[in-house]
Amino acid sequence: MYTEGEQHGNITNSSIKGVLDSWYSSNLASYADKISTEAGFCGDRNLESGSWSSTGSKLYAAYGRLADNKAPTLKCSNSSDLYTTSSSSKGNKKLTNPIxxxxxxxxxxxxxxxxxxxxxxxxxxKEDYWTMSPSNFRSNLALVFYVRSYGDLNGTNVNNPIGIRPVINIASNVAIKSGNGTSSEPYEI
Structure with missing residues (x-):
């Protein structure tokens, strides 16, 4: 979600949000009791430094953490960037579905x-797919991090046709039936 001309706006749904909502309805809605509606998804739009403007070039905080310093974090420092559903007690409450x-x-x-x-x-x-982390803004182009088919992180224009891999948060009361979390023995819940 974004608002044209604003750093932390949440007015306009992205195309990917529509795809995720449709996929959730078709594939996961029947498992809603096993999916957390309290946890969220962080689209950190803070800047590495300086002030945001809709012109010029800017690096987002994730770029500084990952490209410059190699210091990832799970902290979402701005609640307007923590995408949650309306039933959550935190975040921006802008999601239709918890995905x-x-x-x-x-x-x-x-x-x-x-x-x-x-x-x-x-x-x-072996496929390119989007993350939800903005990388930088330059020459009127918004760039977002993606995982390249080579397995590395990089940034590219939001208009590029790249795949998506939906993510959910499992509810805290869900028990693991079997598995150890490896690719050969994934968790079964």
Whole structure:
């Protein structure tokens, strides 16, 4: 979600949000009792430094954390950037369904490194796919982090046709039936 001309606006639904909502309705709605509506998805739009404007070039905080410093975080410092449903006690309450995209910070914690190919971590799938973390803004183009088909993190124009991998948060009362979380023995809930 975004608002043209605003750093933290949440007025306009993105195309990806529509795809995620449709996918949730078709594939996950019947499991709603197992999906957390309290947890959210962080689209951190804070800047690395300076002030935001709709002109010029700016680096977002995730770029500084991941490309410059290699220091990912799970903290979402601005509640207007924490996408939650209306039933959550936190965040911006702008989601129709409790579904989002992975953040670039989460990809980094799993083994995806900015500008460094890696085909040996569990998020690697030989395909390009979006994260929900903005990278930078330049020449009137918004760039968002994505996982490249080589397994690295990079940024690209939001208009590029890249895949998505939906993410949910499992409810805290859901028990693990079996598995150990590896690709050969995934958790079964």
């Amino acid at each position: 989002g995209l992975i953040t670039a910070d989460e990809v980094s914690m799993a083994g995806g490194v900015f500008g460094s190919n890696n085909n040996s971590y569990y998020l690697y799938n």
